Amino acid sequence: MKKSDARAQQIAALKAYPQPQRDRETTDLVKQLIGLEAWHHARTIATTVSGPFEVATGGIIAAAQAAGKQVLLPKVMPERQMAFMPYNGMTSLVRSNFGLLEPAYDEQTVNNAPDLVIVPGLAYAMDTHVRLGFGGGYYDRFLAKFHGVSISLALPIQQVQTAFWPVEGFDMPLQQILTIN
Numbered sequence: 769m770k771k772s773d774a775r776a777q778q779i780a781a782l783k784a785y786p787q788p789q790r791d792r793e794t795t796d797l798v799k800q801l802i803g804l805e806a807w808h809h810a811r812t813i814a815t816t817v818s819g820p821f822e823v824a825t826g827g828i829i830a831a832a833q834a835a836g837k838q839v840l841l842p843k844v845m846p847e848r849q850m851a852f853m854p855y856n857g858m859t860s861l862v863r864s865n866f867g868l869l870e871p872a873y874d875e876q877t878v879n880n881a882p883d884l885v886i887v888p889g890l891a892y893a894m895d896t897h898v899r900l901g902f903g904g905g906y907y908d909r910f911l912a913k914f915h916g917v918s919i920s921l922a923l924p925i926q927q928v929q930t931a932f933w934p935v936e937g938f939d940m941p942l943q944q945i946l947t948i949n
């Protein structure tokens with residue numbers, strides 16, 4: 769299956785996923801995340817502001833803040849780069865052309881070296897740890913130069929044994945994928 773078709777299929781499945789089940793599973797995944805050594809050791813955590821059908825990141829942001837960790841969020845930059853900016857509350861976020869909420873860019877506070885990055889995605893292959901994203905290649909570019917810990921949270925419909933989309937040389941495997949037991 770073409771990558772674009774795989775994306776469309778996953779987006780449709782995520783949109784159709786029942787909300788109560790999604791909420792329960794998201795809570796479970798966040799609980800797993802905050803039990804990890806990597807979470808405890810991380811002082812700075814990069815995540816995203818989730819869109820309507822993505823795994824909700826609100827619980828991650830709240831847990832990080834409650835634990836005194838700095839939350840970093842991506843701002844999309846030219847040439848498919850991301851700048852990770854400290855999160856200062858929902859009111860400081862701006863909607864991008866793509867429809868995602870983003871922090872404003874400030875060169876004084878960019879931090880592209882978080883201790884832990886929570887990587888968003890549409891599907892994850894359990895055998896090779898590759899992911900299917902939205903197609904911008906933002907995280908592949910970022911992870912190619914990243915030295916910290918990378919983790920994704922996968923709902924059951926995002927979890928596949930083997931990639932059913934073409935995997936390419938630039939696709940960066942994740943260190944860890946959390947799933948519902």
Ligand SMILES: Nc1nc2c(c(=O)[nH]1)N(C=O)[C@@H](CNc1ccc(C(=O)N[C@@H](CCC(=O)O)C(=O)O)cc1)CN2
Pocket residue numbers: 816817818819822842844850866868888889901902903904905906907
């Ligand atoms: N919540 C959330 N934030 C995120 C991501 C994500 O997956 N989820 N990203 C994960 O990467 C980055 C943003 N990803 C993006 C991916 C595609 C396009 C985009 O403009 N797509 C165009 C066409 C692309 C093209 O022409 O090649 C479009 O679909 O209209 C924008 C942002 C950073 N923030």
Ligand SMILES: Nc1ncnc2c1ncn2[C@@H]1O[C@H](COP(=O)(O)OP(=O)(O)OP(=O)(O)O)[C@@H](O)[C@H]1O
Pocket residue numbers: 771888889899900901902903904905906907908909912938939
């Ligand atoms: N390290 C890289 N250097 C240059 N180009 C890259 C790199 N990684 C990915 N790309 C380019 O980005 C494009 C999109 O990649 P891909 O389809 O894997 O995105 P994705 O992982 O689904 O998206 P995202 O990471 O934004 O969620 C590809 O066409 C590829 O050419």
